[in-house]
Amino acid sequence: MKVNYLRVSVTDRCNLRCRYCLPPEGVKTVAHAEILRFEEIVRIVKAATRIGVRKVRLTGGEPLVRRNLSSLVAQLAAIEEIDDLALTTNGILLAEQAKELAAAGLRRVNVSLDTLDPQRYRFITRGGELTRVWEGIELALELGLEPVKLNVVVIKGFNEDELVRLASLSLERPLHVRFIELMPFGPVRAWFREAFLSAAAVRARLEEYFGPLVEVKKLYGAGPACYYRIPGAQGTVGFIAGMSGHICSRCNRLRLSATGMLHPCLFGRGEVDLKGPLRAGAGEEELVRLLAQAIALKRSRPSSLPEIDHLSRLGG
Ligand SMILES: Nc1nc2c(ncn2[C@@H]2O[C@H](COP(=O)(O)OP(=O)(O)OP(=O)(O)O)[C@@H](O)[C@H]2O)c(=O)[nH]1
Ligand SMILES: C[S@@+](CC[C@H](N)C(=O)[O-])C[C@H]1O[C@@H](n2cnc3c(N)ncnc32)[C@H](O)[C@@H]1O
Ligand code: SF4
């Protein structure tokens, strides 16, 4: 599959500590000088367009804690070859920044939201305020940062009793509710077995309640989700089967970490340093060569265990 999608982590920092992503104390943050500057990210994205990248997603950590993100958005939006510029966020700071981001050229947002219960939200994120996330989602819809997709990590014993309620969000509004399989990174390793629920099981539960879901062939996006519609609904429900599915054969993406490492796969397979060469004076040709090297690694055998401790470094 051709690589046309680059996920860019703009910071390793986060304003939440989700229990499936980070330990309570967070992780050691990287020194400011180790983080790619905007101008470096822009140079990498420009080089990436030469190998076919057309879609860029900004992620984190939490991308909205990176100061002045809209200026990066504006610079990326100005790259003619990029036809999709999106953001994955926990939504806490979205209401504050959505207008500025939209004006800068951001096209759409995916917002992580695992529960509709404020207390549960506070628990799973270790302190997050659900109302702020909702304000962000509403504003995103108002501003047309669409399709607005919600990312729900499904956790047995935590939100499995909310699946129907969460899916129902797609009925009245053009919201696209995506159920993500839990992945055994970092803190999840200790409780993965008890908490995992497959995408197929989630779908079966939804169909038990709503009746057969109707497959949706096209929903704007570049990721691995499959989409369905509850008959009559405005939005859709989607499934991201990172563990049980066969999404790797369709894998079209590379990931750039906040520190400038290119990762061919979420589950390892090596990495390629771009920051070192960039700061040593590498030009666009050299960057193109390194990007091609990372793509070649994608075809190598995956390591059986994730090498990544927690997703906050790579942005999912
Ligand atoms: N296993 C696996 N999971 C992925 C991959 N890409 C995204 N995910 C997971 O899917 C979830 C949602 O990803 P998003 O950041 O919203 O982006 P997306 O689904 O690629 O975006 P769209 O362009 O809207 O389709 C995250 O939890 C990711 O960890 C992948 O390549 N492999
Ligand atoms: C790492 S976060 C980065 C962007 C932003 N902070 C957010 O939460 O949307 C990206 C996505 O990864 C998901 N994620 C984190 N840890 C995960 C895990 N162990 N299994 C499955 N998804 C996970 C989150 O739910 C989120 O949707
Ligand atoms: S999932 Fe996103 S919001 Fe939650 S701790 Fe990880 S990076 Fe932060």
Ligand code: SF4
């Ligand atoms: S696990 Fe690796 S190869 Fe498979 S879809 Fe995700 S990034 Fe691509």
